[in-house]
Amino acid sequence: MEPILAKIIDLPCVRDPRGNLSFIQNADQIPFEIARAYWIYDVPGGHNRDGHAFHTQQELIVSLSGSFDAVLDDGHGHRIRHHLNRSYYGLYVPPLTWRELDNFSTNSVALVLSSTLYDELDYIRDFDTFKQIVNHEL
Numbered sequence: 001m002e003p004i005l006a007k008i009i010d011l012p013c014v015r016d017p018r019g020n021l022s023f024i025q026n027a028d029q030i031p032f033e034i035a036r037a038y039w040i041y042d043v044p045g046g047h048n049r050d051g052h053a054f055h056t057q058q059e060l061i062v063s064l065s066g067s068f069d070a071v072l073d074d075g076h077g078h079r080i081r082h083h084l085n086r087s088y089y090g091l092y093v094p095p096l097t098w099r100e101l102d103n104f105s106t107n108s109v110a111l112v113l114s115s116t117l118y119d120e121l122d123y124i125r126d127f128d129t130f131k132q133i134v135n136h137e138l
Contacts, residue, residue: 005094006072006080009060013088022088024060024113030092032058032115039064040101040110048102053124055133058115059093061101066108073098073127075134084110098130 009029014021026033040049051071061070067085074097082091083103090113093099101110116122124130131137 005074006082006097007092008082009090009092011062011088011090020088024062024090030060030090030113034113035116036114036118038112038114040112041108043068043104043108045104045106047104048100050125051098051100051127053098053130054095054116054122055124056095056116057119057122058095059099060090060113061093062087062090062111062113064109064111066105067103068101068105068108068110069103071100071102075131096130096134098124098127 011022011024011029024030024034043049061084063084064087067083070082070084070091070093071079072082072093073079084091085105104110124133
């Protein structure tokens with residue numbers, strides 16, 4: 001069985017009494033060029049977002065405010081939960097990794113940086129189909 005290849009990436013944190021600053025630069029910190037950024041917010045506390053995977057898209061997920069969990073599954077029986085609650089950590093999610101976001105705290109904001117522009121054809125929205133793809137059954 002292959003392990004999930006997602007990983008937490010430490011982002012710079014410039015500490016200052018006036019307020020901290022963190023940043024993301026393409027080639028310096030993450031393994032892809034950023035093509036798109038979007039954010040998820042106003043998720044009612046304790047609720048979740050439906051899961052999906054991508055054929056080719058890579059993502060970096062950052063909790064800008066509050067907290068939430070990213071649950072990742074590689075389709076080979078490995079499932080891992082990452083609790084994201086610091087804006088200086090990003091979760092890198094490679095292609096062909098099922099991901100669900102849940103356990104949102106009230107007023108949380110999730111920033112997602114993507115390696116591709118939006119393409120509905122890149123989405124895998126059914127978990128059973130995802131497992132068939134990663135196990136080369138389709």
